[in-house]
Amino acid sequence: MRVLITGGAGFVGSNLAIKIKQHFIGSEVFAFDNLKRRGSELNLTRLKQFQIQFIHGDVRMKSDFAELPEVDFIIDASAEPSVLSGLNTSPDYLIDTNFSGTINCLNYASRSKAKMIFISTSRVYPIAKINNIRFTENESRFEIDNTPGVIGCTREGITENFSVQGPRSLYGATKLASELMIEEYNEFLNVPSIINRCGVITGPFQMGKVDQGVIVLWLAKHYYNKSLAYYGFNGSGKQVRDILHIDDLFSLIADQLQNFHLYQGKTLNSGGGRNCSVSLRELTDVCRKLTGNVIPIEEVKEERIADVRIYLTDNSYATSINNWKPKHTPESVMKDIYSWLHENHKQLEPILS
Ligand SMILES: NC(=O)c1ccc[n+]([C@@H]2O[C@H](COP(=O)([O-])OP(=O)(O)OC[C@H]3O[C@@H](n4cnc5c(N)ncnc54)[C@H](O)[C@@H]3O)[C@@H](O)[C@H]2O)c1
Structure with a gap:
């Protein structure tokens, strides 16, 4: 098996590259990245x-392929x-990488007769519609109401039937536009493909920052005794996400590599699910x-642009294909991140603190 991973030095890409190499004996893996x-x-x-x-x-450069x-x-x-990308600065890099870059990947896949697996995002779903889901509030988090009142949302979370009509951030739009082209290449240009709409992915080796990779950042700020802020939702910190451990994502991708025909042409939501969800x-x-540290956390009431109150993934469709299910809990995810942080704290301090 020969696999090329674009973004192969990034968090998801490097972890998938290494796990594929370890799992599929004799595989050749190439990591393509502009760093x-x-x-x-x-x-x-x-x-x-x-x-x-x-x-x-660079995926923006046809010649690099x-x-x-x-x-x-x-x-x-x-x-x-980053979901904030292009909202306050030029969107050129975002569009050129996330959209044109995907087209370049598709053309390369077509020439190479390769199959394509796309890491898309839950951010294709519109912000206003997600924030319209009926919710309840308890001491520590917002919860999806028993009757969410929006098509494509169950108590478990968002399904693939959720509407994609409406603004979703430029980031989400570049991913959705890419998905459309992937479907066209799959149908008409012989590039078999799978689209995975992932929720928050996290785990060791994620270089977390405020606008992307917040789970790692949250732990790192505690570890290095810095400060944080709960933004929006009245500064309550009750906003909820499900979190997908990179190992659980790998188990899905490994199954897709092995049983591609089962997934081909499909678009699936994949996330940690309700059992692996947390509020801030x-x-x-x-x-x-984990750290024994209590750090100052400011409560900032103003809403943050492009933020959503709750995102949970309903994984039922992904599970129905070949029984994939995420195994981790928030505690096990955070323990793994902690071990990595602790082992590499000197090297990571300038990036994560
Ligand atoms: N991390 C998450 O929570 C999450 C959730 C849903 C989807 N995704 C998707 O997963 C994929 C990987 O994200 P990640 O979290 O590993 O982010 P990351 O930033 O760690 O990895 C992305 C990699 O792409 C590289 N890159 C950026 N522009 C490039 C270009 N023009 N040419 C070549 N390489 C370029 C970066 O250097 C980086 O190494 C992305 O497509 C992202 O949209 C991530």
Whole structure:
């Protein structure tokens, strides 16, 4: 099996690359990345340790695809992944990478006769519609009401039937636009493909920052005794996300590589699910227990642009295909991140503190 991963030095890309190499004996894995994300360069040593060939390149540049090896699969995990991207600065980089970059990947896949797995996002779903879901509030979090009142939402979370009509952030729009083109190439241009709409993904080796990778950032700020803020929702910290451990994402991708025909042409939501969900307030408790540190957390009442109150993934469709289910709990996810942080605290301090 020969696999090329774009964004292969990033959090998702590097972890998938290493796990594929370990799991599929004899596989050849190529990691293609322009190292735009701060901290991705730290993954190069890991990639080398596992005999993964790093190719420095940019998905925006057609010419960078010309010399790439022929592969059986391309996993597109390169992106400007921040939901705030392009909202206060030029959206050029976002659009060129997340949309044009995907088209370049598709053309390469077509030439290579490769199958494509796309890491999309739950951010394709419109903000206003998510925030219209009926909810209840308890001491530590918002909950989806027993009767959510929006099509495509169950008590477990958002299904693939949720509407995609309405603004969703430029980031989400570039991903949705890419999804449309992937479907066209799948149907008319012989590029078999799978689209995974992932919720928050986290785990060791994520270079968390305020606008992306907040779960790792939350723990790191506790670890390094810094400060944080609950933004929006009245400064309550009750906003909820399900979190997908990178190992659980890998188990899904591994099944897709092995049983591609079961998933081909499908778009599926994949996330940690209700059992692996936390509010920021609950996350604070977990971080305090792990680090023993209590840090100042400001309560900022103003809403943050493009934020949503609750996002939970209803994984039933993904599970129905070949019985994939995430296994982690918030505690086990955070324990894994803590071990990584603790082992590498000196190296990570300038990036995560
Ligand atoms: N982390 C999450 O919570 C999450 C959730 C849903 C979807 N995703 C998607 O998963 C994928 C991976 O995200 P991540 O969390 O690993 O982010 P990341 O920033 O760690 O990884 C992305 C990688 O892409 C590289 N990159 C950026 N622009 C590039 C370009 N023009 N050419 C080549 N490489 C480029 C970066 O250097 C980085 O290494 C993205 O497509 C993202 O949209 C992530």
